[in-house]
Amino acid sequence: MSDLEGSVRALLDERLTLGGFSGAAVAVSVDGDTVLELEVGVKASVDVNGDRVETDAGEPVTRDTRFDLASVTKLASAHTLLALVQAGVLDLDEPIAAKLRAYQNGAKKQVTLRHLLTHTSGLPASWHGWEMPLLEHLAARTAGAPPLAETPFEDRExxxxxxxxxxxxxxxxxxxxxxxxxxxxxxALAETVTGEPWEQLVAEHTLRPLGLDADISFGAPAEASVATEYDTRFGRGLLRGAVHDETAWVLGGRGASAGLFGTAAGLLKLAEALRAGTGEILGDWMWAPQLGRMLGPGRERDTPSGYDHSLGPRIGQLNMMGRSGWNVRGHTGFTGTSMQTDRDAGISIALLTNRVHPSRHGAGISGLRGMLADAVYVATGRADAEAMKHPLPPELW
Known part of the structure; x- marks a missing residue:
């Protein structure tokens, strides 16, 4: 076993034993070559009734296993939107009010696509307009009704x-x-302007052009996927192959914030495309820092964990990217996923877990992403082991 495999396996096995997830997959590349693909655990630790599955009877995670990427979806979304900008269909700095009537009033008239892609638009973190109607729908259901496999909302518009x-x-x-x-x-902007459904736009402008369509998709077959939460609040039961994020789910399983499922190898391929940086979208727009421009000079890392932001990826989020991560790009996902890539060191890392299984209130994976990155950099000779011993400030973990 190589030092790299041994270090990564030790980290994953420790969190698996602590109950941080039921299964995980990691893929690592160095200078364009895949040097590690590793899977641990099982796809689910409880069954459709919420009963515990004995580990020996569980379905092992394999290289073909798909994970709910959660907010890592935003990277594919950003690429799709920027492809539409490159094609002249959208504009980064034109107020979206030119296309969306709902934005033709007050301060909303100033919001641009660049604001939205960098989280500087002024919008709240979440939209909850679906929540009360869904709870009312659940209250009206008969006792003992089966779990909601699909969104009960027929009018997506x-x-x-x-x-x-x-x-x-x-x-x-x-x-x-x-x-x-x-x-x-x-x-909503892209669908309004093009008249095409979001999943078609993502496939047409991102998944197929980047060669990801065999490994990444909206939704996945249950048998090919790890389970996420056993949902009781919204009557969905065991989520497996169906998106965990409630907003994406009520919108039909597809969203720009969440909805994609993928393998570790597929996510690594996306990371490598960003690292290679071919063309304006991957080479510049999704790499160049933006927050100084959007918020004003000196506020480049004016974010909760002190990271900068490009048009899609985060930059230098050390609690996920490790001590060598100041110039690294990537993103995390709520379900326990992450992707990062480093042009200077030539390293890309895809980490997939189901840390929300069977509950989002479980042991979790706090600190795992950063420790995994540190282990990869040391084992591949791209960082000094002694330097990795110096602790980061608590707020960065």
Whole structure:
């Protein structure tokens, strides 16, 4: 066993034993060559009834296993939107009010696609317009009804109209506020302008051109996927192959903030495309820092964990990217996923777990992403082991 495999396996096995997830997969490349593909654990630790599955009877995670990518979806979304900009269909700095009537009033008239892609639009973190109608629907269901396999909302356009009516909580360009609502607004913008469904746009402008369509998709067969949460609040039961994020789910399983499922190898391929940086989208727009431009000089790392942001990826988020991560690009996902890539060191890392299984309130994976990155850099000779011993400030972990 190589030092790299041994270090990564030790980290994953420790969190698996502590109950941080039921299964995980990691893929690592160095200078364009895949040097590690590793899987541990099983796809689910409880069954469709919520009963514990004995480890020996579980389905092992394999290289073909798909994970709910959660907010890592935003990277594919950003690429899709920027492809539409490159094609002249959208504009980064034109107010979206030119295309969306709901933005033709007040401060919303100033919001641009660049604001939305950098989380500086002034929108709140989330849109909750679906929540009360869903709870009312659940209350009206008969006792003992089966879990909701599909969204009960038939009128997706009405939901998007409610999303677009969301008011700003600060002026555009005043603050960084991570916003799923902002990314889903970009989806509504793209669908409105093109007349095409979001999943088709993502496939046409990102998944197929980057060779990802065999490994990444919206939704996945249950048997090919790890389970995420056993949901009781919204009556969905065991989530497996169905998106965990409730907003993406009510919108039909597809969103710009979440919705994609993928393998570790597929996510690594996306990371490598960004590292290679071919063309304007991957080479410049999704790499170049933006927060100094959007918020003003000196506020480049004016974010909760002190990271900068490009048009899609985060930059230098050390609690996920490790001590060598100041110039690294990537993103995390709520379900326990992450992707990062480093042009200077030639390293890309894809980490997939189901840390929300069987509950989002479980042991979790706090600190794992950064420790995994540190282990990869040391084992591949791209960082000094002694330097990795110096602790980061607590707020960065």
């Amino acid at each position: 009405a939901l998007l109209a409610d999303l677009l009516a969301t008011e700003l909580v600060s002026g555009p360009g005043e603050h960084f506020r991570y916003s799923d609502a902002g990314y889903n607004t970009t989806m």
